[in-house]
Amino acid sequence: MAEIRYRPEIDGLRAFAVIPVVLFHMGWSYIPGGFIGVDVFFVISGFLITSIIIKELGQGTFTFRNFWARRVRRILPAMICVTLVTLGVTYAFVFGPDQRVIGKQALASLLSVANIYFWQNAGDYWGQAAEESPFLHAWSLSVEEQFYLFFPIAVWIIFRLRSRWLQGSILTAIVASLALFLWGLQTHPEATFYLLPTRVWELGAGCLLAVLLSTRRTTLPQSDQLGTFANAGLIMVLMSYAFIPQTSGGMAVAVLGTAFILACGHSGFANALLSHPSAVHIGKLSYSLYLWHWPILVLARPLGIHWPGASDKLLIVLLMYLMSLATYHLIEKQTRRRKGMVPAIAICLLIAIGSAVPLAWTPRVYDTSEFETPHSYSYYYDLRPTQTMTPEFQLVYQGVDLPPREAPSDAFANGGIIVGAGDASPRVVVLGDSHGTMWSSAIRSVVEPLGVKTAFISMGAQSPFFTLPVTDDRPSHVLNAEEKRRYDESRIHLMEQWHPALVILCCRWSSVSEAETEDLMGVLASHADSVLLMEQPPELLDIGNRSVSQYLAFQGYRPQPATRQYWPAGNVQNVENGRHLVRSLVAKYPNCKCIPVHDVYREHSTALVLDGKDLVYVDDDHLTTFGSRLALPQLQRSITEALRDTQTLPDRSELKVLSEAF
Template identity: 35%
Template sequence: MSTSSTRPDFRRDINGLRAWAVMSVVLYHLGTPGLQGGFVGVDAFFVISGFLMTGLLLKGLDAGQVRIGAFLLARARRILPALLLLCLTLLVLGAGVLLPLDYKQLASHSLATLAFLSNHKYWGEAGYFDASSHEKWLLHSWSLSVEWQFYLLLPCLFWAAWKLGLGRRALWRGLGGLLAASLALSVWLSHRDPTAAYYGLHSRAWELLLGGLLHALPAATALTPRLRRLLERAGFGLLIGSMLLIDGRLPWPGLTALLPTLGTAAVLLAGRQDSWLTAPGLLQYLGSRSYSIYLWHWPACVLLNYLGLSGQPGPQLAAFAGMLLLSELSWRFAEQSTGRWLSALAPRPAWRRLALGTAAPVALAAGLWLAQGWPGRFEAEAEAIAATDALPPPAVRACHVHEGPRSPLCRHGDGPPAVVLVGDSHASALVPAVQAALPPGRSVMQMSYSACPYVQDARFRTPRTSAAYDCAGYNRWVRETLRALPPDVGVILVSRYALRAFGANEYAQEEQVPGIDLPALGPADPDRLGHFAAQIVKDSCELAAERPVWMVRPIPEIGQHVPRLMSRRMALGQEAELGLPWSRYLARNGWVWRAQDEARQRCGVRLIDPTALLCDGQRCITSAQGRPLYADDNHLSEGGIARLVPMFTAALQDPPTAAGRPTTAGNASTTR
């Protein structure tokens, strides 16, 4: 358990490498500018862990025995005390600050974390309408679960090799085959199912095996000092370059993950104990506490988000300092003191103590989950707002497509369709408002696809979706399907265009990346925004030549989960209204307004302006009469949608005609 440099087998290079890995993750999560690939620190940890665990098992193999129980006990002594302290602290302190739904989620995630199944938990929760990752206090535990699952399987392989009398060469061949299979699966899944690739042991095992297979190579002592120095510098070049240059647009993990993992492997293989890159005292201090730092850094980041303070330098600095203090306490009392106490016990008493220590947070988490997060601790209004449903009605949700080149063509209401709602999730969210605005005996047809604005001749970059995601193909199908409809069936275009132009504003700044290139073929136009706007005009006018067309001004994107933050502010006695400055709205959507204005002037497209009811020229509101107008950070709630019904009613009573000839000179929008 000790990480003291006085141990004869202590490796200062590994300890310093841990410091690089953990600080890259911490600074990345705190939003440090320029460190867009800081998440690769986790991949570096996987390589280090695989190297160390394989080394331990090789010692047992050389000694003529592989004791799986002893190996797992050593891992449990190392991992569990600090992890139990973290879970118990969050569960206890959560009683004072977490609203019932948040508290129940924490309880559920605590149980998954302590069972070392949290990677599967978060894998199952991921999806378009999933809560923001910055709402999950134990999200970072997924990597611990991956490592523990690896710890369960690796000693079994060594035990089998020992029992079968296989030599090291056969063992290396077997592990090398598993590495190749896992890497191939990782590359394939990172395109087909990125979430599964990210969280699954099957697609991460190659990183741990890469570290283990370093033992099959010559020891560092067999290399010349010059070669070791060059190897270390090349390794850090790959690792640091990955931290600075890789970003969230790339499928991960996949072939690109070879850069930081091979860089880490090179530093381990070099084995330089006196290098200025790993040996300085500060790096040794951070490296020895890297596990506790990793455990406590993420809750500090979530707390900033929970209080609506993300991105503010002062709170970020305070969170960093607080995280270091908690990490020091965790290292001293959980890792060191408790670890030494457990190491002094025989195996059976040690397992019993660990089981008893685990029982407390497990029982507390299970009780809180069964009690639905202990409602009644805060004002009823705050708890009710926190429970605002972020999902659209089931009938609408079932017709909202996430992959493939077509939709079910659902109709909502009675009778033949009067209009078709075309666009992304903002279109699906407005289905109830349009349905309520239609006259009796008419219906609205839904053609909505996740993060897919109706834009032809475009390439959509979607690294976090499955390979079956096909926005471009879907848009072509929409165009052909609309041409087959009667000409009196109108089209309402609704999309969150800024999501594709700039990235999602609910993400950290370094994660906000454009998701569209134009044209679809040939080199991308450097004037992406200008080409995007021109394509919007072209496509809407093409539709307007055949049938009535309306375009909805972009719904304001608040960038923060409105019901949750409102309810938390209410629970803490703070002002609940969040507000979005009008200048920030225009910064993301002014170009869309200009494109829509051009479409109106060129071909008579009508404009419907929700901001006339949601904004006042200074800011856009997020609540009315104490109730949220949003279900999350950018989709309107049931109350927000109801607010727009009269606007849609007025617009649809006076439709434009096809071929750009309005029936009247009026306009359903309020143009700013």
């Protein structure tokens, strides 16, 4: 077994791994595969750890105690520091209900199960919930830490039984993990992304290379010819960042390229570039830089730094570098090689855990008593067969008067909630997602005085659109496959049977593409006399799936009598795309018109959130009952015109009835 010597090009390779990750997370569009830098780290880790284990096993000096103590000294001190600072900033500046989630994330990170936590709670790595998690990046560290726990045991057992089985065992693990990875991408993408078994092939690639290079017969000479392979490897890694954003392809190219560099990077252009002092310097800081970059990006907004701006980005990069530099010199270098540090590190770990626990399990709420109690009928009109009051839902609707649903649980497949007397079929049908449930109360206040029988068929977290032909193999987020089939078939059948005079379609248009509307719109074009497409209100910046009353109190908003207060509009481009889609559908289908309500709530680049003491929004895109009723004039005008055009209104003057109702 050859001696393990320091190779500066490996530190340089770390720099070429961490910088793309940071730039990718900052939204740099030139490196759509920048996240693959994490996979480069996996290969490096597997290579170095296996090299150390095999060397010590060959010399008879390997002990689990020493191995894991080195890992503790290498990983935990900097992680504990970043965690404590992040928790402190969170407590001082972050919205109270979010602190509970961040506290739980911190605990998962400190206990090396962050990947499992985010798989279970954040879901899609690219989703909004994940983007707002300051410990999201710890998933990859947990993967490595779990690997460090199990891999040495496996190597020790194989080495004791028959050392020549090691290569074949690692190769078998790589093949099995890669097969599981490729299968999981199609069937369980979140689990495949986060969990160790589907990442073993990347770590194992470095392990196998270390085993091969540890034997004399496969030791590669340090010749200039091999530099060509290292150069090719570096090009492959860079290409994976710039041109191959697809998950599996980019990872495979990066893993193979990293292996070429590790095996052949002793010479050539790649060696010169990776061994450059600047690259080596950043590489030495790479662990601290990786730890700091994501919390800084996530927590910048609560601190008032909106980093899409060039000056803010420069400030953030400088802050990342300075924090990484300080952590490396003051913590990493001071603890890495001091064998007696483990007890002190354990105490610090307990302190960090103790700091996270109060945030994770102590609710922090704000006084909203100055606001009028908001009301919402969203739950009342929500036809989900199982209405689960999740903890997240409870936080959003905290303090909101939320009447329960009275309809039976199978109403979603049996005509919905029908208002109006008589045996005749409903003449008005309201279809929608959670925006349909949001508007239903206001719509009812218009149609009920007119004596027009109406069916409300909307479901929270469930798109109103469907794909033909309807099958029983398309489960959704809230419906199993059978329920989804029944829901879609029921609505199609009802349209054919009732042939309503008016269908009002309400949804969050900012999340809808034109292609997914085609089948429903085709059914409505054939079986409804008139269709009204309800615009969505503006969305609120930064608030997301949070309680508006709590968030406004957190931001210091106080109601002012007879005064309207506004909040910056968010997701503006997607909302405008949704408005354009509505106009496009109106132009495409002759029986379609739009109910223009967006501008009721918008003033320039802001949205109305407070009208005196009354809250207009529940969360970033759902209105309170008060908020929805601000659009009653638009609803009244559009609905009465549509019903008059289809000769559905009773003989008595609808305007007189409406004036009395309002």
